[in-house]
Amino acid sequence: MIHLEGNLMGPLCKAASALALASALGLAGCGGGASSASSPSIMLLAANDGGGGIELWKTDGTANGTSLVKDINLGAGNSFPGAGGTTFPSEFVFFNGAWFFSADDGTGPKLWKSDGTPGGTVRVTAAVSSPRELTVLGNALYFSADDVSGRELWKTDVNGSTVQVKDIAPGTCSIGGIQVPCSSPTGLTVFNNTLYFSANDGTSGFELWKSDGTALGTVQVKDINLSGDSSPSGFTVFNNELYFSADDGTGFELWKTNGTPGNAVLVTNINPTGDSSPSGFTVFNNELYFSADDGMNGFELWKTNGTAGNAVLVKDINLSGDSSPSGFTVFNNALYFSADGVASAELWKSDGTATVRVGAVSLVSGLTVFNNALYFSASDGVAGVELWKSDGTDSGTVRVKDINPTGDSSPNALTVLNNALLFSADDGVSGRELWKTDVTGSTVRVKDICPGSCDGPPVLVILP
Numbered sequence: 001m002i003h004l005e006g007n008l009m010g011p012l013c014k015a016a017s018a019l020a021l022a023s024a025l026g027l028a029g030c031g032g033g034a035s036s037a038s039s040p041s042i043m044l045l046a047a048n049d050g051g052g053g054i055e056l057w058k059t060d061g062t063a064n065g066t067s068l069v070k071d072i073n074l075g076a077g078n079s080f081p082g083a084g085g086t087t088f089p090s091e092f093v094f095f096n097g098a099w100f101f102s103a104d105d106g107t108g109p110k111l112w113k114s115d116g117t118p119g120g121t122v123r124v125t126a127a128v129s130s131p132r133e134l135t136v137l138g139n140a141l142y143f144s145a146d147d148v149s150g151r152e153l154w155k156t157d158v159n160g161s162t163v164q165v166k167d168i169a170p171g172t173c174s175i176g177g178i179q180v181p182c183s184s185p186t187g188l189t190v191f192n193n194t195l196y197f198s199a200n201d202g203t204s205g206f207e208l209w210k211s212d213g214t215a216l217g218t219v220q221v222k223d224i225n226l227s228g229d230s231s232p233s234g235f236t237v238f239n240n241e242l243y244f245s246a247d248d249g250t251g252f253e254l255w256k257t258n259g260t261p262g263n264a265v266l267v268t269n270i271n272p273t274g275d276s277s278p279s280g281f282t283v284f285n286n287e288l289y290f291s292a293d294d295g296m297n298g299f300e301l302w303k304t305n306g307t308a309g310n311a312v313l314v315k316d317i318n319l320s321g322d323s324s325p326s327g328f329t330v331f332n333n334a335l336y337f338s339a340d341g342v343a344s345a346e347l348w349k350s351d352g353t354a355t356v357r358v359g360a361v362s363l364v365s366g367l368t369v370f371n372n373a374l375y376f377s378a379s380d381g382v383a384g385v386e387l388w389k390s391d392g393t394d395s396g397t398v399r400v401k402d403i404n405p406t407g408d409s410s411p412n413a414l415t416v417l418n419n420a421l422l423f424s425a426d427d428g429v430s431g432r433e434l435w436k437t438d439v440t441g442s443t444v445r446v447k448d449i450c451p452g453s454c455d456g457p458p459v460l461v462i463l464p
Contacts, residue, residue, distance in 0.1 A: 020189045031267070042070070042116055043417055044092045044099050045434070046081050047457050049432065051449040053078040056103065058116050058434065059446065061418045066447040069114060070121040072103045079103040081112070093134040095141045096158045102123070102131050111145070111156065123453055128154055135188040137195050140213060142188055150182040155213060166218040170203040185209070189235035192259055196221075198232045205229035208257065208264055210248070214315070221257060222264040225249050236281035238288045239306050243267070243281055251275040253303065254292070254311060267304060268311040271295040278302070284327035284335045285352050287315070291325045298322035300341070300422055301355065306445040315347065315355040317341050327368040331374045332392050338340070338364040349392060358390055359397030367416035370421040371439050377411040384408040387423070387443065401443040404428040411435070413457070424457045431455040 041064070043365075047057040047074035054069045054185040056079065059066040072079035081103040082092045092101045098113040098120065105123065111131040114121035118175040131154070135142045140155040142165070149167045156162040168183035184201040190196075199209045204220065205228040211218035224230035224246050232255070246255045246264070252275040256265040270276035270292050277299075278292040292302045294313065299322040301314040317323035323339040327347070330336075336358070348355060361378035363385055368375050373389040383399060385408040389439040390397040403409035409425040416422075419439055426432040430448050432455035437443040449456030 014385050019129060036394070041418060043415065043422075044082070044101070044114065045118070045457060046083075047434075047449045048078075048455065050454050052076065054081075055079050056101075056114060056121060057083040058435060058450070059417075060421055061420045061446060063447045066434065066449065068117045069116060070106050072112070072121070074106075077104075078108070079105060083109065091132070091134050093136060095134075095136050096139075100134055100156075111143070111162070124156060124160070127162060133186065133188040133196065133197075135190065135260065137190050137213065138193070142195055142211075142213075144185040144188070145282055145330070151181070151184045151196070153185045153218065155209060165213060166215040166220065167227055168209070171202060187233050187235050187244075189237075189242070191235070191237050192240075194256075196235055196259070198243055200229070201449060206231045207330070208244075210259060211426060219261070221259065222241070222262050224255070224264055234279055236282050236283070236288070238283050240287075241306065243288060243306070245278045247275070250278045254278045254290075256306065265308075267306065270302070270308050280326050280328050280337075282330070282335065284328075286398050287352065289328060289350075293322070299324045301350065303326045303352065314350055314352065317355070327365060329366050329369065329374065331367075331369050334392060336367055336374055336390075336392075338367070343453050347376070347390065347397065359388075359389060359394050361397065366412050366414045366423075368416065368421065370416050372415075375414055375421055375437075377414075379408070385410045387411045387437065388423070400437055400441070400442045403443070427456075429453065432457055 061134040082101040090278040112122040230246040325339040387400040434446040
């Protein structure tokens with residue numbers, strides 16, 4: 001299992017959807033802002049049919065409804081739609097009646113949009129490259145992108161106008177001692193109708209910024225670390241404030257802001273001797289849950305009510321090391337997650353008081369609520385990594401299907417669409433393809449996109 005640092009998690013997917021992070025099944029709305037459409041009947045994905053490279057496809061969950069939208073990079077080249085700066089598609093954001101994403105037509109990754117038809121799939125602008133962190137706020141789509149002024153904050157509006165919001169770091173700034181033009185906005189998150197993010201103005205280092213979409217309204221909220229980078233990340237709205245991890249020079253701890261100029265305060269110093277590195281912030285039962293290290297118990301499950309000095313260790317799951325809880329998902333009045341107890345990445349749940357292991361599975365990832373059950377990828381040590389579901393009890397935690405009888409099918413990118421749960425899996429014969437399970441319990445391959453043993457959807461980074 002691959003874990004990413006907190007400052008890389010937000011860019012992958014901030015929307016409250018069932019989309020697995022770094023997935024090849026990019027669902028509209030994965031970008032941190034309000035989506036312009038509800039319950040889309042199709043979704044876009046990146047796939048390879050074995051001849052045209054990794055290109056833009058669509059599916060409605062049926063074989064006939066799964067087809068190539070457009071070969072953006074003609075021939076065998078890859079356009080990597082939705083790549084978001086990596087080869088692992090993750091960013092398809094629905095805005096103004098179309099999906100927006102990054103794709104490479106052979107001239108480098110640019111901003112594209114698609115309505116699901118070949119004619120409606122067009123490049124939005126060639127002025128900037130490598131658009132990332134696509135986030136809807138009001139009547140505009142915000143993102144970070146590169147041009148001659150370096151990586152800065154940009155937006156495109158409902159009229160198709162694409163402009164730089166502000167050159168936050170005019171001239172040059174330093175990354176690793178190298179002088180380069182950049183502000184490199186990351187963690188774009190909507191709070192109180194304003195866009196918050198981390199950026200470097202070339203003077204203060206990476207600090208907390210906000211923008212109302214205008215140059216004058218794009219300002220630093222606070223220079224938290226006067227001697228370096230505070231590198232705020234993990235932005236999460238809770239109790240009308242924005243919570244995040246930041247380093248004021250004494251270590252990465254839990255912070256919050258109400259958004260007013262100069263307002264950013266330490267909630268509590270969980271690890272007085274170093275970094276507590278809080279991450280995975282998830283709101284549950286009017287409290288904020290997260291993983292943190294107090295310097296004594298390792299990375300374990302914590303919670304706060306947001307008041308000054310309040311942070312409580314919920315449970316020390318792994319008494320001899322880190323349990324590294326992650327993948328927090330609310331289901332049936334409990335918070336579910338994976339954690340390392342006696343095995344690797346077991347299924348656990350907590351109501352804030354009692355925290356217990358559920359079932360006898362490990363290597364748990366992709367927790368997704370569907371049809372009144374919690375679905376996920378896991379192994380029982382017998383059948384390999386397969387598709388499982390749970391009702392929250394030991395007896396109700398069962399394998400849905402042994403898709404690959406000779407090995408691991410490794411389901412990921414679990415996404416709910418049209419009364420079905422779609423995902424990527426490898427049956428050991430057809431390669432990695434698009435699968436689904438429906439409300440009747442039937443689990444079948446949707447389509448062999450790349451006939452033979454090759455992979456249709458690209459091989460994915462599996463995240464909890």
